[in-house]
Structure formats: C-alpha cells, structure tokens
Amino acid sequence: MDKSLIAHRLSEFYMFSELQPAQIEHLTNGTRLIDVPRGNTLFNRGDRAHGFYLLLEGQIKLGVISPQGDEKVIGLIQPGQSFGEAVLFLERSFPIYAQATMDAKVLLITREAIFNILDNDVTVVRRMLAGISARNRQLVNDIESISLQNSTQRLIGYLLQISTDSPNPERVQLPANKLTIASMLNITPETLSRVMLRLHNAGLIEVNGKEIVITNVAGLRTFE
C-alpha cells in the first residue's frame, strides 16, 4: 500500500477530513501500516502506546483477560474506526489487548504526528474530544445494561441496536462469532444459545448462523 493511498484513507477518516493536503501529507509520514493476521494480537495489556490506530481492513477485538483466564470483550472495531486514543493522553499503558479476528490492516498514527496536528488544528481537537467522549458514553451504556438488565434484555437491546445500523433492519448480521457476542453481552455462550432459542420460540426472530431475521420488531421491543 503506497503513500498516496494511505493519505487517501487518512483524509477519508472523519477526524482528519477537514485537513489540507499538505497536513495530510505530513500526517502520512507519521504513520505506519501494520498487518495483523487473524488471531494475532496488535498489542497486549500493559504495552506502551506509540500512537493510536485506524483500522483499514479486517476486524479488531478489544478485551481484557482475568488472571483466571476468563475473557471479556469490550469492543469490536470495524474498518474506518479508530481505537487506542485514550491511552495516548495518559502516561499509562494499555488496559486492554487488541486482537485481529480477521486478517487486518491497521494504520498506526504516531504520538508525535497526532500531537503536532492537535497543536495546530482546532477541528481535529474537537473531533478527538468528541471521539473519546463517544467512547465514554458507550462505556456508560455498557455498564448500565450489564448492571440493570438481565441477559435476555441485553441481547434484545443489542439486536435492536445493530438492526438500527443495518441497511436492512429486519435482517441483521452478527459481526462476530457467538462466543464473542456472548462475551460482549456478559453472558456465557450457553446462555446466549438458550436466549436465542427462547426468542425464536416466541416467534420474534429467525436464526441462521450469524444471520438473524427479526420477524417481529415491536414484539422484540416489548418482550419480557
């Protein structure tokens, strides 16, 4: 992947979409393209941050692992999304690991490059603040749903949410395997399987592998 293509991808990224070509070019020199084969980790908990990341292709899973080996998936990154910003502004190491769930191409935007832009461009500052704030809100939502909803309600909420983002809201595609989805929802794979069966038996959804057809949106919304 050559420089001009990287520059193009950077200029498409919302955070940098207002930058002038000269700034983009400068920024491009402060990036590094990284290939992460499926299953490999981009960074581990405890690693120092050298910048933040923009995912170009593939998928990245963010998560934590307990001393007992239990895993909790915190987020799934899709192409066009960035991650790792928050760690940059703290003199701390990553509290999470990042692992490719599909062969991934990731752009590392180095600390120096982004700090330089931040010092010179108000728009990027605003968007960086907005980006981290959005992540913040997402985390608060996650805590709320883990704390105040049972497993069925969490799955329903999740299905309705991805349905909203889907081109065809009735027919949604799970973005990862069910083990990962279960971990994001803070339930075991067994429970996920059983809850899906209950929703199916209630005539609300059809499940075909990762494809889920919501046959009764209103019913799903009010299911107890």
Added chain:
Amino acid sequence: MDKSLIAHRLSEFYMFSELQPAQIEHLTNGTRLIDVPRGNTLFNRGDRAHGFYLLLEGQIKLGVISPQGDEKVIGLIQPGQSFGEAVLFLERSFPIYAQATMDAKVLLITREAIFNILDNDVTVVRRMLAGISARNRQLVNDIESISLQNSTQRLIGYLLQISTDSPNPERVQLPANKLTIASMLNITPETLSRVMLRLHNAGLIEVNGKEIVITNVAGLRTFE
C-alpha cells in the same frame, strides 16, 4: 462567594493551573455558581448540557436509573473534581443524573467559556483530553471488575483502592453510605453486609460504621 474567590478556585483546578490571570478572569465570567442542597439533583438524564462542572464543596453522586426504578451509581465526585465534560463534545443530552449527597457548591463552566479556552490554549486541550481519557480508563476498569470478579473480589479491590488514596492506608473511610457503595460495586446492600462480615470473620478488617480498619492488607489481597 465573590469573583476573586471563584477565580482562585479555577486557578487551583489542574485543568486551568497554567492559565494566565487574564485568561482566568475571562473564564470566571463564563461560570455560574450553583448551590445544590443535599438530596437535590443538579441535572437529570436527558437534560441538555450547558457546560461542565467543577465541584467546590460537598459531594455529587452520578448514576443511572432503570425503568423499573433500580439505581446504579456510576461515580462519586469529590471537591476539586470535575464532571460532565464528555457530554459537552457530543450533541447529546446527559446519559446520567447528578445528585448531591451532601450540600454542594458547584461551578458551572459554560460551553462558550471552555470552547474559547480550548481554541486558544494547548495545555488546556491536553489536560481536557487526559481528563476524559482517565474517566474512560476508569469505566473500562469498572466493566472489567463487574464482568470478571465476584462480589467479594470487587469489595476487596475497592477497599484496597481507597486505602491507596487515604492518608492512613490502614484506616479508610467509606466516602458514602453503604447503599451507595453497594450500588457502585454492583451488589445489593445485603450482600455488601454479608461480605464485610466474612472479611471481618477472616480477621482481615474491622468495621465501625463508615470507618474500616484493614488489619491484614496482605491477607486481604490474597483472600479467596
């Protein structure tokens, strides 16, 4: 409370500690002092944000409430700490409510004032980013502990953490009533009571109301 005192408090706040007196004065004009009697709410979920807040006196509880009326405390704000920054940078309303648990004096730093400073001062930008990032990390930690630890481990982790911040690490003071602490730890008050009894019976802590003496730090750290 007069202007010069407000200016003083602003200049003590880490985010603004590098600002020149003229900037502080300008900022002071963009603030509003708000008294919140114990039990009253400063803002509710869904309210529009007019700025962010710096707590001068008292204590503020941040939380969410489910449609069924169940409450989950997300954070406890102490004097000198700010809150509500993240909402400012999104065109969204508050996802949480803020309620005074003690008579509180809060400084509202208006959107216009802070945006003006952000556009003109690189230091404040860095510290704002660091502040929101720190909140981010805290939330990730909370999700991790809710997801991967049982109620006993969560309480132990909490006690060890507040012990670290305490002037006398062996003798810590709970910053709120046990109902609130329990909600922060995602357990019921009954369970909190029982877990404390277990730790006491194991010879690890002494409990006297809100005061807790850690009689065996190492034992607490390794308790199972």
Added chain:
DNA sequence: TACAATTCTTGATTCGAATCAAGTTTTGAA
C-alpha cells in the same frame, strides 16, 4: 432530647445464569 425515617444487618428462600457434560455442526487448513 425524642422519635420518625432511613440505613444497616441477619435469616430464609428463590432464581437467573454459570458450570459441567456430551453431543452436533461448522469451519478452515493441510
């Protein structure tokens, strides 16, 4: 100081979801 309201504790029971177990299906790599 009194006392009503709130907070906290302790006991009995229930319940949602985890765990353990054993297939079945799907997947991806040789």
Added chain:
DNA sequence: TTCAAAACTTGATTCGAATCAAGAATTGTA
C-alpha cells in the same frame, strides 16, 4: 476434499447473589 479443531447447542445440576422478611442501629430533625 478431508478431517481435526473450533464453535455451537442442549440437558442436568450447582451456585452466587437477589429477593423477601423482619428486626436493630443510626441519623437527622422537629
């Protein structure tokens, strides 16, 4: 194309913590 590994499902059982209940202690205020 094959086949071992991984993912998924379904059933039986266990378990941690919630809920329900009632009394004790504390607190704030009239």
